[in-house]
Amino acid sequence: MLKALARVDLLILDDWGPEKLNDDQRRDLLEIVEDRYERRSTIVASQIPVDRWYGIISNPTIADAILDRLVHNAYRIELSGVSLRKQLSSAAASSSN
Numbered sequence: 111m112l113k114a115l116a117r118v119d120l121l122i123l124d125d126w127g128p129e130k131l132n133d134d135q136r137r138d139l140l141e142i143v144e145d146r147y148e149r150r151s152t153i154v155a156s157q158i159p160v161d162r163w164y165g166i167i168s169n170p171t172i173a174d175a176i177l178d179r180l181v182h183n184a185y186r187i188e189l190s191g192v193s194l195r196k197q198l199s200s201a202a203a204s205s206s207n
Contacts, residue, residue: 112141112142116150130166130167137172
């Protein structure tokens with residue numbers, strides 16, 4: 111499966127980082143980003159700021175390797191403001207009254 115993930119043109123890691131990675135997950139993620147580095151595109155969507163990803167990976171050496179490959183030459187888009195889901199649910203609640 112890791113080889114298949116390395117070959118897709120665009121890999122999207124959505125909602126990344128709600129839990130710390132275990133040893134197997136750390137090694138798998140490193141292998142994936144290493145195989146994809148400068149060959150394929152990867153999008154990481156997370157509510158966790160990048161400076162807290164080290165804690166999620168929870169191994170400084172592996173975190174350095176992963177983040178070096180993800181962040182090097184990356185385009186970072188940081189959003190702020192009220193969640194669109196909250197706005198939509200508020201609008202739906204108002205229109206149902």
